[in-house]
Amino acid sequence: MPSYKLYYFEVRGAAELARLIMKQAGQDFEDIRINGLTEWPTKKLEMPLNAVPVLEVDGKKFCQSMAIVRYLAREFDLMGSNNMEALVIEELLEIFTEITVKHLMKMYYEQDQDKKVEKMKEFKETGMPPYIKLMEKRLMENNDGKGFYVGDKVTVADLAIYNTMFNFKKWMGKEGQDPFEGSTLLNALYERVALLPNIAAWAKARPETDM
Known part of the structure; x- marks a missing residue:
């Protein structure tokens, strides 16, 4: 079994998934x-590239957060049971990347607090709904939304949803702008993932950070 070291800053951020x-x-x-x-x-x-996160595998360092995520998901059988499940998972991961690039960064780096909250409100009302609609559709396509995002076991898709929702609830929720508010299906999935023993234990043990 390889030995792993994960390098990042003192926050959840791009290394948490x-x-x-x-x-x-x-x-x-x-x-x-x-x-x-x-x-x-x-x-x-x-x-590598003077940036983090970096995953070190048996002494060799690798960069790019989503490359690391995909490698680990495949390594630990969290990438679905077949190519179609993997496609649904890849679609979701790309959705979250798009949200980060197109929306999250603009909100996060806004210096004026009033403008920041206004951008959050706009994102919640118009930016996020199309993504949520597709995620809910995919979830409903699998066991009527009562289980995992794909297949019959947890995958990186479930962990990505949990991680993203946790971040938005913590950051935007304090401004009353949680974009997942009202999504019964996704919030139920969030709770199911939060109750997984290893995830629940980590949520209690990890350092408390703002982001």
């Missing part, structure tokens, strides 16, 4: 959290 995968799989790994002010100027010189 990889952490969730390994926690769900029961895989031991070194969760190396870098202080952005004191350690990063030196540490970044050790990283």
